Amino acid sequence: MARLSCCHAIALLMTVAPAAAFERAPLPSEGALEACPEQGAGFGRIPGTTTCIRVSGRIAVGTDAGARVRSPSTAASYGRLSVDTRSQTDAGPLRSFVRIDAGQR
Secondary structure, eight states: OHHHHHHHHHHHHHHHSOGGGGOOOOOGGGSOOEEOGGGOTTOEEOTTSSOEEEEEEEEEEEEOOSTTOSOTTOEEEEEEEEEEEEEEETTEEEEEEEEEEEEEO
């Protein structure tokens, strides 16, 4: 019986304690990106670092229609995602660039 009341006491404390007491402080990297104009348009500085990043992409979807089309379900879709990061190091600028293309044209 004592064990049951102990469990009830823990449950009561968990429900009565304010939710704010369980929230953690935000990390420096959770802030908003600052503009990074020295690297070019669209770059933002990652909070807490000297690294600037730009994420871009595009999506295109189309279909063929007309009297000469053999299959009415002919469709084309295409997507691209690009990530460009730039940092200043003691040896000079450091850049990484990744582009992923997917789909059919």
